[in-house]
Amino acid sequence: MNTVVLGALLTNGPRPTFLARSGEQTIRVELDSSAVIKLANARSDNHVGHILDQKRALIREAPQFLLDEGFTSTIDGGLLVTVSAVDL
Numbered sequence: 001m002n003t004v005v006l007g008a009l010l011t012n013g014p015r016p017t018f019l020a021r022s023g024e025q026t027i028r029v030e031l032d033s034s035a036v037i038k039l040a041n042a043r044s045d046n047h048v049g050h051i052l053d054q055k056r057a058l059i060r061e062a063p064q065f066l067l068d069e070g071f072t073s074t075i076d077g078g079l080l081v082t083v084s085a086v087d088l
Helices: 033-039 048-054 056-069
Strands: 004-010 017-022 025-031 073-075 078-083
Touching: 004 025, 004 048, 004 056, 017 056, 025 033, 025 056, 033 048, 033 056, 048 056, 056 078
Parallel strands: 025 078
Antiparallel strands: 004 017, 017 025, 073 078
């Protein structure tokens, strides 16, 4: 079992997404709106990217579990893991 390593945070798409790796596998970790609200403690300001960067350790645990359990999709030659508030 390889560990998920979160890379860059992309905030220019429809959902905040971390680029990540697990071993040689490329992973996109998307956060749905419920996950963002939970991580931001229901704050809705312009600093969501900063808040998500501060919560990397907590965020990393969710895609690790989902990956280990096989809850992934394939996208653009890599894996997609969508994290919701329930996963956090």
